[in-house]
Amino acid sequence: MPPDTDLRAHERALDLPAPCDAALRFIGRIRTPFERREDCPRQGRPDGPECRIVLDEPWVPALRGLEAFARIEVLYWLHESRRDLVLQNPRRDGRVVGTLALRSPVRPNPIGTALVVLERIEGATLVVRGLDCLDGTPLLDIKPEHCPFGPGAAPAAPE
């Protein structure tokens, strides 16, 4: 964990014990063109570059049926992030924002989520557009899209 001296003005860190409430298993790796943090776009876009999600072999059968979805949700571990900030100064302009009101990678559990376009599946590899994470980011999960506010959302229950 970086020392507090790395904090920007008005940022606040907590002094926390090591996390130990649950454990994660990485199930693959994400390959993107973004090799350094400064290469990463602020947000992925559906017209962004093709990226590859490479699943570890034991999990490949778990893709069965995913090809039916045009868009998928991807969860990944932001492995280079510090986890102890409660207040952040993201633009270094003195505007201080709570960590949970930002989509910054700096958060108590640095899990990234992205809704991406599924271009195709090639064996253990998913080709997608819309990611913004570093090359080599560990994969946690893939889910079919669910957007309760989208055009496919369930209608309100009858009165």
Added chain:
Amino acid sequence: MPPDTDLRAHERALDLPAPCDAALRFIGRIRTPFERREDCPRQGRPDGPECRIVLDEPWVPALRGLEAFARIEVLYWLHESRRDLVLQNPRRDGRVVGTLALRSPVRPNPIGTALVVLERIEGATLVVRGLDCLDGTPLLDIKPEHCPFGPGAAPAAPE
């Protein structure tokens, strides 16, 4: 972990070592009206019942600025789920689907994600609509909404 004898027809489980790639810290609890699994709706809905997200005290300052968002993303730990299934038979009808092509709580890293309506914030408590998880579910993260396909999505880059 339940024994393989609990598998439904055609389901397949992996024999895996304990997960140890990264550790999570719970930052609060979710209170819902759903006390048993069979009470949980299949998907949360924006017109669903009010639920409460109760943040642990050290993280309350991290909410600063969140009140500006009408919808937020919530990540939580599906603490009662087995994690070793690659193929599932969700409706017991013989239609076998890969775990990553389902939004079932049974998955390698049982992290639930929901986009919910933020009704109000009362101190350490967020009142929301749209959750479908069990009462007492551990909270992992809260993020402002980001939907790259919604009406507020960035326009395509100029050619």
